[in-house]
Amino acid sequence: MKLLEGKKALITGSRRGIGAGIATLFAEHGADVGINSPRLEPDEVARRTMAGVEAHGRRATWHPADIGDSAARERMFDGFLAAHGRIDIMVNNAVDSDNVPFLDVTERFWDHLV
Secondary structure, eight states: OOTTTTOEEEEETOSSHHHHHHHHHHHHTTOEEEEEESOSSOOHHHHHHHHHHHTTTOOEEEEEOOTTSHHHHHHHHHHHHHHHSOOSEEEEOOOOOOOOOGGGOOHHHHHHHO
């Protein structure tokens, strides 16, 4: 049995980068994965991420939402629950960053980021 066999994982910011890597790794270990991005429709990058999940025989679903918007977050969760029935794993990988050098980060910016 795989480590995450049958688990349902929602990963914010998973269209590309670290989030996409997490999605693929979770699928490799047996999880179905919800992919999130603020984009309303999956683009080629998102489709590659979803294909990476599906290549492991797992289900990939698309859940668009700007996680900074509470109504959009609620729609994201509702959509994931409608598609998967439950959330076993939630990874908050999304970030809204202005690429500020670390030593220039203010407390207000840090609070917004986290």
